[in-house]
Amino acid sequence: MASNVSDRPPVIGLTTYLEPATFGIWETEAAVLHREYLDAVRAAGGNPVLLPPIGDWRAATVGWLDGLVLSGGADIEPRRYGQRPHPTTGTPQPQRDAAEFALLDAALALDLPVLAVCRGMQVLNVALGGTLHQHTPEVIGTTDHQPQVATFGKTALSLVPGSVLAGVLGESVSTLCHHHQSLDRVADGLRVVGTAEDGTVEAVELAGPGFCVGLQSHPEQNTDDVRVFAALVRAARDRRETR
Template sequence: MARPLIGLSTYREQARWGVWDQHADLLPTVYAHAIETAGGVPALLPPTKPYDEAATAAVARLDGLVISGGADVAPQRYDQDPHDRTTNWREDRDSWELALLDAADRAGVPVLGVCRGMQVMAVHAGGGLDQHVPDLVGDDRHNPAPGVFGETSVSVAPESRLASMIGTSQTVHCHHHQSVRDHPGFTAVAWADDGVLEAMEAPGDRLCVAVQWHPEMAADAGLFQALVDAGAGVTRSARPSGAAGD
């Protein structure tokens, strides 16, 4: 059986490597390693225009999709004015990832959202965000310092699909100053001990799960295993005619 092909959305940032200092499409290697370890093949998906057309073409070739971590989602996407601490959103990445989610819904492709990815999925569903978690909980432990992950204890609903992947409790790595407030069509399934929503999942047979933490950083890579396993069950013959790009 062919190894599942798993797409991962990417950053587009100014970056330095070797003698170069250029705009680059990139993603921390731990994401690809997590997919590889789970038996999949990672494929990076940089923002590509026209977004809807390109997303449809990309997803038709995928067996699973990861909406990766990254910058804040533009607050205009969920009808809010920017908080003073909401900065550096990327209109191209927002448009691209929302188009990828549209295409994944149409094609029935399994989806995993990571950190920003959970927030994008909530906004895609018509929900909104709390723009600065310290305003809610009174501290910065979810985002302790630039480039530093916090550790958060998470409780998972026992009856949830997520619990079947990682169990009912985890200490997770997190780095976020925003969180999901509303999530139409999704069920809340995990919370930090300060009440911040940490995971949500959609009902139905298709795997569609999002977590606020970074599972690629620790032992809860069961999420990536579940995505790859679900991708192995995706049959292109079951997709709409022409979806595989034939």
């Protein structure tokens, strides 16, 4: 007997990297993502599905998703927000940029709940017309947000009372971060709901009744606290049950 759709875990799509990888006897390009994202979605009650940065991503082809996570990763091509590359800006990945901007556009058209993490929050801002600081240490004078290669920094995050994220995490929370870029001009329609002590924009929410939040930090790295992912999964389930 087929199960009721309301009993099925919400399907949460997660964007991935195309990177050289080695596994078994193979050395090849692969679509990869930190496992912590998958574990966080699963622990929150969702069914994680990897979305490669290739394919025809538009509303007509992603309607089977219940929610979307825009994951962290490489710097966005600066020409997308009208700037020339800074010396510290990473090598462009136009294929990934194109795929994730298309996925976000489709998700917004379908009113899919969206959680945008680190690079994902920057994608959200740029896609809606905002810009980025290409090298945040030049703005704040420290490397606290990216202390070393492959090392997460700790950021004390203040959240605006009444915001979605404050309702999930409280008005202050310690987060793990790893980024050298950050939001500069915030896009119309986005509301800044979280900042670090140095003023760096750390959280945004899209105006409207749907769930669309961005975090500059990495909630997936705290495996003991999946509250943000649980909020995404709840929003995905609520959307599915009301359609």
